[in-house]
Amino acid sequence: MTWLPNILYAFALWLKSTHLTELAVWISNQPWSQAILQNELITPTIQSIHILAIAATFSAALMMQLRVAGLAGQGRSMGDIAKRYMPWFWWGLLTLLITGLLLIVAEPARELLHPAFWIKMVLIVCMMGTVSWFQKSVRNDPEFWADGSASRGALKTGALALLLVWAVIMICGRWIAYGV
Amino acid sequence: MSLQETWAALEASPVGDFVASSAWAFPLVESLHVISIVTVLGTVAIMDLRLLGLTSGGWAVTQVSRDTLRWTWLGFACAVVTGSTLFVSKAHIYAIEPYFLWKLALMGVAALNMLYLHTHAWKRVGEWDTSRQIPNAVKIAGLVSLTCWVIIIFCGRFIGFTLGHYE
Numbered sequence: 592m593t594w595l596p597n598i599l600y601a602f603a604l605w606l607k608s609t610h611l612t613e614l615a616v617w618i619s620n621q622p623w624s625q626a627i628l629q630n631e632l633i634t635p636t637i638q639s640i641h642i643l644a645i646a647a648t649f650s651a652a653l654m655m656q657l658r659v660a661g662l663a664g665q666g667r668s669m670g671d672i673a674k675r676y677m678p679w680f681w682w683g684l685l686t687l688l689i690t691g692l693l694l695i696v697a698e699p700a701r702e703l704l705h706p707a708f709w710i711k712m713v714l715i716v717c718m719m720g721t722v723s724w725f726q727k728s729v730r731n732d733p734e735f736w737a738d739g740s741a742s743r744g745a746l747k748t749g750a751l752a753l754l755l756v757w758a759v760i761m762i763c764g765r766w767i768a769y770g771v
Numbered sequence: 772m773s774l775q776e777t778w779a780a781l782e783a784s785p786v787g788d789f790v791a792s793s794a795w796a797f798p799l800v801e802s803l804h805v806i807s808i809v810t811v812l813g814t815v816a817i818m819d820l821r822l823l824g825l826t827s828g829g830w831a832v833t834q835v836s837r838d839t840l841r842w843t844w845l846g847f848a849c850a851v852v853t854g855s856t857l858f859v860s861k862a863h864i865y866a867i868e869p870y871f872l873w874k875l876a877l878m879g880v881a882a883l884n885m886l887y888l889h890t891h892a893w894k895r896v897g898e899w900d901t902s903r904q905i906p907n908a909v910k911i912a913g914l915v916s917l918t919c920w921v922i923i924i925f926c927g928r929f930i931g932f933t934l935g936h937y938e
Contacts, residue, residue: 631932639928642809643921650813654838663838667830675827761809762802768931769798 596771602706603771615699627697634697641690645764648683649757651676652722659736659750669736673729680722702767711763714756721753778862790860797860804853808927810846812920814839822913824905831900864937865930874926881919888912 606612618624627633658664658672695702702708729736736746772780781787790796820826821835858865865871892909899905905913 635929635932636925639925642805642924642928643812645805646809646813646816646924649809650817653810653813653842654817657838657842663842666834671829675830758806761806762799765802765805766798 599706599771602709603704606704606706606709611703612700615703618696618699621696624696624699627693634694637690637693637697641687641694644683644686644690645761646683647679648687649761651679651683652718652757653754655680655725656750656753660747661738668733669729670733673726677726684719705767706771707763707766711760711767714760714763718753718756718760774866775863778866781859781862784859786856787859787862790856797857800853800856804850804857807846807850807853808924811843811850812924814843814846815920816917818843819913819917822905822909823917824903824910828903832905833896833900861934864934867937868930868934870926870929870933874923874930877919877923877926881916881923884912884915884919 627637654663654676655672658667658669664672734740735742782791790800817827818835818839821828821830821832827835888909892906892912899909
């Protein structure tokens with residue numbers, strides 16, 4: 592398993608060699624960046640709101656994935672479940688974007704030069720694509736998501752596999768606080 | 772055995788020693804703790820918002836409870852295991868950390884609140900199960916629960932910023 596730290600270390604060195612370093616230095620020299628660091632309570636407060644938003648977005652996704660896997664939400668159509676949770680997923684994600692940007696502004700080098708940050712970003716974009724597809728598909732093709740449909744087995748496996756992606760996203764998020 | 776000796780024994784235990792000395796154990800267990808607590812808070816909030824009559828209005832209260840409760844308990848069990856693992860790595864510091872103690876106290880309040888709800892208003896859940904008109908006592912229980920868990924999240928995050936003050 593030594594290849595994993597090696598690749599991550601190489602990734603970190605490469606990030607440092609890009610213009611991201613200059614961008615991070617520029618951001619951290621701005622008064623609006625320094626303003627966030629003025630008071631030591633601001634960063635933990637933003638991080639706490641970030642975690643509350645993860646709870647909203649993740650639990651909304653969890654309930655939809657468990658419905659697809661047949662482990663929660665039985666007795667209601669996929670459309671009903673999506674209608675209940677989809678707004679919470681997207682509003683939570685918007686809150687995550689705003690608080691995440693504030694955390695980058697406060698400590699740009701810590702985020703922008705960390706491999707875990709970029710792994711997390713790529714996985715979040717993949718997750719947004721998957722959820723958008725689900726949202727459209729449930730609306731346009733309810734039979735595909737009906738309980739007796741031929742695609743159930745693969746969809747169940749996919750929904751549970753997606754939980755692992757969530758786990759990696761959150762592990763990467765916490766990992767940003769530590770070195771490579 | 773005094774409290775101080777208990778904390779020292781926990782820190783010297785194989786788990787305490789390993790988490791404290793390993794470079795990756797603490798961040799990894801901490802990440803699993805975050806995954807556990809967002810599961811707890813998220814599913815608790817889905818239930819509490821239904822009790823407050825704000826969301827899932829078309830679904831019976833008992834239905835929402837069936838959707839969420841076992842995942843809440845699963846998340847909580849994982850949070851206790853991961854949280855205890857983090858605790859034993861620096862037991863004597865956590866034991867005097869104000870945010871940690873507030874967090875424990877609020878979990879006690881949330882537990883009493885849940886106990887009260889289930890031994891009182893929940894006994895007659897059939898009367899308001901499918902209604903958006905929830906009895907005030909139940910609404911208050913939902914609000915107390917949600918408030919406790921939100922503050923617990925804040926306390927948990929603040930521990931990470933103040934722990935160093937006590938070393």
